[in-house]
Amino acid sequence: MHFIPAANFTYPNEIELNWSILVVLYPFITGLVAGAFILASLERVFNVEAVKPTYRLALLTALSFMIVAPLPLQLHLGHPERSFEMYLTPHTSSAMAMFGFVYLWYLMVVLVLEIWLDFRHDIVLLSRSTTGLKRVIYRLMTLGSQNISPGALRFDDRAGYTITIIGIPSAFLLHGYVGFIFGSVKANPWWSSPLMPVVFIFSAMVSGIAAVMLLYMGTTKLRGEKINQDCADTIAKYLFYAFIVDFSLEMLDLIHRIYEADESFRSLDFMVHNSLWIPHVIIQLLMGTLTPILLLAATQLMKLPPVTRQRMYALAGSLTLIGIFAMRWNVVIGGQLFSKSLLGYTTYTVPLWTREGLLPAIALTLMPFGILFVLVKLLPPWPGSGPSAKLGGLHAETSGGRL
Amino acid sequence: MNRFKDSEHLLRVTGVFLAGIVLFLCLRAWFVPKSFGQYGHYRADSITEIAALPIRHAGHEVCESCHADVLEVKHTGKHANVNCEACHGPLAKHAEDPSIKPVLPDTAVLCARCHEANSAKPKWFPQVVTAEHSQGLPCNTCHQPHKPGLKDTDAKPADSKTADSKTAEAKK
Amino acid sequence: MNRRFFITLTGAAAVAWDSVLAGAPESSPNYKVTDHWWAMLIDVDKCIGCGNCVRACSVENDVPEGFFRTWVERYQVDDMHLDDPLVDSPNGAKNGFPPLPPGKGLTGPGVKEFFVPKLCNHCADSPCTQVCPVGATFTTPDGVVLVDETYCLGCRYCVEACPYGCRFIHPEKNVAQKCTLCYHRITKGLTTACCEACPTSSRMLADLKNPNDPIHEFMKKHSVQVLKPHMATGAKAFYANLDGSVR
Known part of the structure; x- marks a missing residue:
């Protein structure tokens, strides 16, 4: 499929691809973070009661992926030991320089703080009931405050609500910003587009919602419990809506490019019909976008038994994640497969063992699940599983109280 | 009073965050290179460092200061404007130490x-x-x-x- | 050819060389960055594609094999397809241009051919320095775009942002590299290595702030363009006699 025409000219320095599979992973992972958080905020801010079983799981999922998000970039740098310069001397004109600050803001002020406030009741109770190392950990996490009076819990709830309100634009900022890093490169016609941040935000929502839906259904099955059908149906509905918007935006971008047919069109068109045909047209568009949209539409339009619906959700969710990963791939790698002279093309084969190879990429993809495993052990997110809930506690009461 | 008591734990978090920010500012003051920002958003010393890189092509003026006889011949012909090192290659070493003989x-x-x-x-x-x-x-x-x-x-x-x-x- | 002077003229050579090292043979003993605004003039009609510039640059600046701070392209343009030229640059023209193998090139009455030397445009509004997240690449007060090798992260954003393909990552140092306009030479009153080695004066180093620089006369008399003007980078590699098909 990697046909390269005879008259193939690239600038001599364009012999190597500069942004590898690790840079593909970075927007994919931050997208999952932003999407998972937006799903969580649905319950909190917009009072969608049906998705409540996924609220805490979504937050912990977002945190696990967020912790891993900068690692592919770190591994990709020529001098990883110099990355702290981004904090020391951030260059205000650089779209990339704000990464450290946007990241820290989102990680600490939004995710960690919201999770802490939401789990504080459990943390305090666990710091009393556990022993040994676990007790030390929970003790540290209480920051020395054992106050779980109704007033304090009510305060936590209000503060958590405020943070969610701040968190939603922050989630948009986090991922829209990643889109801007690409969309603002005027040298690259495949990237340069004001639509890029918007497409990134909606694709992030799609991938994050799909990931939390799969995680929710998977973990519930693993724990031998019954999937809350109302919850699964509602998430699938939101996934469907977000997907429609995402697909429309991408089609708008495509149609605009084809109709306008500027100087880069011939080159990009050739690329899409050759080196990008499989990842872009087959995997991203047909398999990863149209198929899940049709599956989800079917579950919306037809009366299907719950088990069938769940299976279709699982299939649609998995295809969605593959499709969104392909979309990141096609943006990042696709944007480098043609010469900036618009006269030639290059190819990219993922190496296996090297620092920027396939195996580190797989390890980085699996890492968030390991972190999530630990987090879930530490802070059980399941409905009715925390000590506060078992006590018939105040948490449930306060959660209900903000209606 | 009660209000404060019930929100006091948030102040603890704020304290942790502030401590982090102060630590960051201290590290920043310590680590940012001294000449950074002198002319713009970069290390001004790097200009001096780059300007001090070794020279490999001596430049025709230096050649001509010794090889005046060649210059005379060259000036009368079509190669008058072709510099010495265009054909003879980089010869700063030779200019520095004429005992190093270049290869014709x-x-x-x-x-x-x-x-x-x-x-x-x-x-x-x-x-x-x-x-x-x-x-x-x-x-x-x-x-x-x-x-x-x-x-x-x-x-x-x-x-x-x-x-x-x-x-x-x-x-x- | 006579080499009889070598020993006797040691003294003279040493004096000349010392004056270079001291900075500027004639005019300015103390280089002031604010007194200069460097640019490059390229007359496409004079380029013979010999590759002297590429070789000189690679020696002068220790350019790693396979990467180029300057290179030369050969264009073949058919008047029926102005927007689809046939371009090549074998090994950046480091060994010049062997004739195209039979059947490979364009032929016909409307085909024109020429060479185009390329190098960093030392843009006044450079997209590469704009995107550097830490300030490891920058435009000097005298208008040269440089990379601080001790500060560069190797994030490669600048390589992606350069519309002209002038940057690369040094395979051993893992930092961005590019043409420095021989900053270590021009600050000492010498010209760049590529200009020094160019046999036809197709390249001319120019100082726009120097009122006596021949560039002013040249710009007045010639129609001059920059590459990819729609990128609005404030490019300062000025091309005379440039064909519209060049990208």
Whole structure:
């Protein structure tokens, strides 16, 4: 499929691809973070009661992926030991320089703080009931405050609500910003587009919602419990809506490019019909976008038994994640497969063992699940599983109280 | 009072965050290079460092300060504006220490780099097809590189009917 | 050729060389960054594609094999397809241009051919320095775009942002590299290595702030363009006699 025409000219320095599979992973992972958080905020801010079983799981999922998000970039740098310069001397004109600050803001002020406030009741109770190392950990996490009076819990709830309100634009900022890093490169016609941040935000929502839906259904099955059908149906509905918007935006971008047919069109068109045909047209568009949209539409339009619906959700969710990963791939790698002279093309084969190879990429993809495993052990997110809930506690009461 | 008591734990978090920010500011003051920001958002010392990199091409003025005799010959010919190191290669080492003798270039290779005929070369530029023109003979058999055109000396070998400066002229 | 002067002229050579090292042979003993605004003039009609500039640059600046701070392209343009030229640059023209193998090139009455030397445009509004997240690449007060090798992260954003393909990552140092306009030479009154080695003066270093620089006369008399003007980078590699098909 990697046909390269005879008259193939690239600038001599364009012999190597500069942004590898690790840079593909970075927007994919931050997208999952932003999407998972937006799903969580649905319950909190917009009072969608049906998705409540996924609220805490979504937050912990977002945190696990967020912790891993900068690692592919770190591994990709020529001098990883110099990355702290981004904090020391951030260059205000650089779209990339704000990464450290946007990241820290989102990680600490939004995710960690919201999770802490939401789990504080459990943390305090666990710091009393556990022993040994676990007790030390929970003790540290209480920051020395054992106050779980109704007033304090009510305060936590209000503060958590405020943070969610701040968190939603922050989630948009986090991922829209990643889109801007690409969309603002005027040298690259495949990237340069004001639509890029918007497409990134909606694709992030799609991938994050799909990931939390799969995680929710998977973990519930693993724990031998019954999937809350109302919850699964509602998430699938939101996934469907977000997907429609995402697909429309991408089609708008495509149609605009084809109709306008500027100087880069011939080159990009050739690329899409050759080196990008499989990842872009087959995997991203047909398999990863149209198929899940049709599956989800079917579950919306037809009366299907719950088990069938769940299976279709699982299939649609998995295809969605593959499709969104392909979309990141096609943006990042696709944007480098043609010469900036618009006269030639290059190819990219993922190496296996090297620092920027396939195996580190797989390890980085699996890492968030390991972190999530630990987090879930530490802070059980399941409905009715925390000590506060078992006590018939105040948490449930306060959660209900903000209606 | 109660209000404060119930929100006091948030102040603890704020305290942790503030401590982090203060620590960051201290580290920042310590680690940012001293000359950073002197001219703009970069390390001004790096300009001096780059300006101090070693020179490899001495520059024709330096060559000419010793080789005035060559300069005289060169000025009268078509190569007047061709700098010494264009043909002789980078010779800063030799300029620094003249006892380091440069290797004389092989004219059969050297001259062809410029004068080998190529349809993309501008038409005004003298070009020959060396295979026809000199059959591999070094160009300085007939031409004086510092003042091209045919040597008017007696050193002309018999077999060099050397294709004519006509070929060259015709190409001009 | 006579080499009789070598020993006797040691003294003179040393004096000349010392003056170079001291900074500027004639005019300015103290280089002031604010007094200069460097640019490059390229006359496409004079380029013979010999590759002298590429070789000189690679020696002068220790350019790693396979990467280029300057290179030369050969264009073949058919008048029927102005927007689809046939371009090549074998090994950046480090060994010049062997004739195209038979059947490979364009032929016909409307085909024109020429060489185009390329190098960093030392843009006044450079997209590469704009995107550097830490300030490891920058435009000097005298208008040269440089990379601070001790500060560069190797994130490669600048390589992506350069519309002209002038940057690369040094395979051993893992930092961005590019043409420095021979900053270590021009600040000492020398010209760049590529200009020094160019046999036809197709390249000319220019100082726009120097009122006596021939560039002013040249710009007045010639129609001059920059590459990819729609990128609005404030490019300062000025091309005379440039064909519209060049990208």
